[in-house]
Amino acid sequence: MASAASVTSLADEVNCPICQGTLREPVTIDCGHNFCRGCLTRYCEIPGPDPEEALTCPLCKEPFRPGNFRPNWQLASVVENIERLKLVSTPGSDEEDVCQEHGEKIYFFCEDDEAQLCVVCRQAGEHRAHTVRFLEDAAGPYREQIQKCLECLRKEREEIQRIQSRENERIQVLLCQVATKRQKVIFEFAHLCQFLEEQQSILLAQLEKLDGDILKQQDDFDVLVSEELCRFSNLISELEEKNGRPARELLTDIRSTLIRCETRKCRKPEAVSPELGQRIRDFPQQAIPLQREMKMFLEKLCFELDYEPADISLDPQTSHPKLLLSEDQRRAQFSYKWQNSPDNPQRFDRATCVLAHGGFTEGRHTWLVKVDLAHGGSCTVGVVSEDVARKGELRLRPEEGVWAVRLAWGFVSALGSFPTRLALGEQPRQVRVSLDYEVGWVTFVNAVSQEPIYTFTASFTQKVFPFFGLWGRGSSFSVSS
Incomplete structure (x- = not known):
């Protein structure tokens, strides 16, 4: 029995030069080459550039007469045997x-x-009026359709793979955020427990001192009362004895005795001094720092868990030429020397400011700004709308799309419609900026003491960007999440 390879080799020898398939009803033309009858018939029906020109063989280009097809029965038998x-x-x-x-x-x-x-x-009669084609000819258009479907399906598969990759990355980010929040909860509660233990020790020590002071004053009171009782008991005994004597002895020095008894004033001692009583009444005031710390703890915990830390980096395309940016684009320093920065529509040309990359159109975000004004100057932090003026004078107020505070040497101002100088417990050196886009809050908090600085209320309708400004030699800031 012939092997599959030898049969395939024989089949290649009886292929039609036109359709490249096995010869069907093979016919021979004048030059001796063989073709499928159907293929050669269709070849003859194709009009050439010159209708008068004779037809030529598809292989050797020798002329032949269209009607001079000779069936090759011997070759047809060979084809049948090969099949x-x-x-x-x-x-x-x-x-x-x-x-x-x-x-x-x-x-x-x-x-x-x-x-x-x-x-x-x-x-058969049922197929005579139908469109019937050779298998390969019929398969061609379907192959094209399949190819188009494959291209679409592959694109869909790639899109699903991209979505899968993106969502897996998002899941990892969320897992990292949850882990970070877990560590924050553990840290904050550990800090709170330490504080509560310290406060408990302080309050118990104060109560112990009050207890000792009360007992001491009780002892003093008992001594004083005993002395008074002894004096009054002596007077009573003296008068009782005087009253029991005869008239001559009773009248002896009677007037001085009565005056001495009548002028004797009773001291009315107090067991608890007014000062100690006031200390006892004021004791609940000692718990006010605890109450304030608990409130601050809850606010900080809710804040830490609620806002999403933003990965902030500065955009050099927006930076004023007097600002020196670090390589990691997380720190900026003011310099009177202009940098060689090409002008572009995004860059501030008069206000020494810079924006962060990205911007926000939704969500709750927070970032930390560390300010260094050791050599004077000022720093402005906040957010601005996407269409804030980049060229010419920039008015730092909400009407111009700027919600910011200015930190200078010795004071802090809220840059509202009219700048407002703020009364703070201490000068902030680290400011926590928080954005609630949907609610429209821009909140500033002293990141060290957790003291609130200021909150703007706005109605955002477009993308907003973290905003920073510097003025004064040596002034600088750095950003982090």
Whole structure:
């Protein structure tokens, strides 16, 4: 029995030069080359550039007469034998390539019924009026459709893979945020427990001192009362004795005795001094720092857990030429020397300011600004709207799309419609800026003492950016989450 490789090699020798498939109803033309009858007929029907020019062989270009087709029965027999060998040498091919009804090789495809046909099926009446094509010819358009579908499906698959990758990264970010929040809760509660233990010790020590002072004053009171009782008991005994004597003895020095008794004033001692009583009444005031710390703790905890730390970096495309930015774009320093910065529509040309990358159109975000004004100057921090003026004078107020505070040497101002100097417990050196886009809050807090600085209320309608400004030699700031 012939091997599959040898059968395939023989089949290649009986291929039609036009359709590249096995010869079907082979015919020979004048030059001796063989073609499928159907392929050669269609070739002859194709109009050439010169209708009068004779047809030439598709292989050797020799002229031939269209009507001079000679059936090559011997070659047809060879093709048939090769087809039988292919059926025998290819497992399962007899069931797949042979018509189940007529046992003939399937060569054709009916477009109307989507049926695969053999020669006998094609001649049947039910398919005569239908569009019937060779299998390869019929498969061509479907291959093109399949290719288009494959391209679309592959694009969809790539999109799903991109979504999967993006969402997996997002999940990892969320897991990191949850882990960070967990550490913050542990840290804040540990700090609170330490504070509560310290406060408990302080309050108990104060109560212990009050307890000792009360007992001491009780002892003093008991001594004083005993002395008074002793004096009054002596006077009472003296008068009782005087009253029991005869008249002559009773009248002796009677007037001085009565005056001494009548002028004797009773001291009315107090067991608790007014000062100690006031200390006892004022003791609840000692818990005010505890109450304030608890309130601050809850506010800080809710703040830390609620706002999303923002990864802030400065945008050099917006930086004024007098600002020196660090390589990591997280620190800026003022300099009177202008940098070689190309002008562009995004850059501030008069206000010595810089914006952060990105910006926000939703959500709750927070970032930390560390300010260094050791050599004087001032620093402005806040947020600005996307369309804030970059060229010319910049008015730092909400009407111009700026919500910011200015930190200078010795004072802090809220840059509202009219700048307001703020009365703070201490000069902030680290400012926590928080943005609630939906609610419209821009909040500033002393990041060290947690003392509130100022809160703007706005109605945001476009993207807003973290905003920073510097003035004065040596002044600088750095940003972090």
